[in-house]
Amino acid sequence: xxxxxxxxxxxxxxxxxxxxxxxxxxxxxxxxxxxxxxxxxxxxxxxxxxxxxxxxxxxxxxxxxxxxxxxxxxxxxxxxxxxxxxxxxxxxxxxxxxxxxxxxxxxxxxxxxxxxxxxxxxxxxxxxxxxxxxxxxxxxxxxxxxxxxxxxxxxxxxxxxxxxxxxxxxxxxxxxxxxxxxxxxxxxxxxxxxxxxxxxxxxxxxxxxxxxxxxxxxxxxxxxxxxxxxxxxxxxxxxxxxxxxxxxxxx
Numbered sequence: 155x156x157x158x159x160x161x162x163x164x165x166x167x168x169x170x171x172x173x174x175x176x177x178x179x180x181x182x183x184x185x186x187x188x189x190x191x192x193x194x195x196x197x198x199x200x201x202x203x204x205x206x207x208x209x210x211x212x213x214x215x216x217x218x219x220x221x222x223x224x225x226x227x228x229x230x231x232x233x234x235x236x237x238x239x240x241x242x243x244x245x246x247x248x249x250x251x252x253x254x255x256x257x258x259x260x261x262x263x264x265x266x267x268x269x270x271x272x273x274x275x276x277x278x279x280x281x282x283x284x285x286x287x288x289x290x291x292x293x294x295x296x297x298x299x300x301x302x303x304x305x306x307x308x309x310x311x312x313x314x315x316x317x318x319x320x321x322x323x324x325x326x327x328x329x330x331x332x333x334x335x336x337x338x339x340x341x342x343x344x345x346x347x348x349x350x351x352x353x354x355x356x357x358x359x360x361x362x363x364x365x366x367x368x369x370x371x372x373x374x375x376x377x378x379x380x381x382x383x384x385x386x387x388x389x390x391x392x393x394x395x396x397x398x399x400x401x402x403x404x405x
Contacts, residue, residue, distance in 0.1 A: 156181070159347045159363035159372075161188035161269070161302030163205075164217065165195030165241065166351030166401075169360040170204060172379035173350050180364050188302035188347070189215025189269030189276065191253070193234065194397050195351055196387035198241045202249040214256035215269040215302065216276040217241075222250045225276070233394040240393060264367055265298040272299065279304050286310035286344050298337065299344045300365075305354035307361055307374045309335065310344040334373040347374060358404030 158177035163170050177185065185208050192198040198221070205212055217234075219225040221241045230238060245253075258275035260267040271278035271285065272292040280286050280301055290312055293299055297314070337343060348361025355361075359376040366372070381401050388398045 155264070155367045156183050157365040157367075158182040158185045159188065159300060159365055160185065160350050161347055162190045162215070162305055162349035162351060163187070163192075163195075163201050164190055164349070164351035165192045165198040165201050166360075166379075166384050167195075167197035167200045167204070168381070168384045169351045169379045170201055172377050173360045173362045174204075174208075176375065176377045177362065177364070182364065185210035186267060186300065186365075187212040188267060188300060189213040189256075190217045190302060191215070192221050192241050192245070193217025194237050194393075195384065196391045196393065198244050199246055199249055202245070202252055206252060211260055211267065212256055213260060213267055213269050213302075214253065214258050214276060218253045218256060219276060221245060222253050224254070233396050236394050237397060240391065261296075265300055265365075266293065266296055267300050269301065270303045271301060276303075280310065280344060280346060281306070281308070283310065289344055290342055293342060293344075297339075297342050299342075300363075301344060301346050302349075304346050305349040305352060306346060307348040307355065307363075308346045311341050314340055314342055334371050337370045337372060339370075345372060352401065353404045354400075356404050358402055 160173055187210055191201050191205055216225055220227050220238045227235050227238050268275050270276050271280050272289040281304055347363035350360045353361050359378050361376055364373045385398050
């Protein structure tokens with residue numbers, strides 16, 4: 155079974171379509187979305203509709219829940235809060251209903267899926283070994299957790315039954331071929347695949363993953379998209395200028 159893994163689309167239709175075209179070339183069996191379809195960007199309804207058309211395994215993220223009034227936005231940054239309020243006003247009743255039915259965690263035989271962490275499904279950022287350890291402990295015997303939320307591509311790992319060793323950027327691991335990691339049978343892995351619509355690792359290209367369970371590999375891939383078109387739509391929507399400029403910086 156082969157999966158395309160996406161996360162943190164954030165209402166960026168141009169980035170989403172570029173990623174979906176790239177995933178189509180990979181001939182995956184199904185697409186997994188780790189949450190945050192909406193928020194920040196100019197195309198919330200279009201992105202929600204696209205995800206419904208795909209009919210993959212899709213989770214709720216914190217922005218998805220905030221945009222339907224299910225999450226307190228007081229702790230959001232001022233820019234994020236402004237974008238959420240705009241998104242809530244834009245979303246159709248049908249699309250709000252779709253978002254309201256998304257699960258916060260999915261657990262299957264081969265993997266567990268969550269937006270944030272297993273400790274806080276939609277809100278916790280897995281960015282340190284100490285935070286990863288909490289999810290590892292909840293994983294028990296399961297070998298693979300896929301998460302979003304951080305907007306970075308990262309892997310945390312430990313041997314089955316041992317404490318978490320730490321975290322390393324994906325490019326610093328022992329890879330098979332530049333961007334591909336072999337998933338060992340005696341290791342547990344927590345992997346974040348980066349963001350489709352708002353990368354924050356200094357690379358402004360959209361990020362996604364390809365998980366091949368038969369080959370036991372996961373690859374992190376990047377694809378360019380029309381950033382200027384997305385920015386123009388954000389300007390027209392009068393979204394915060396900071397959110398517009400950060401797309402080009404990838405931060």
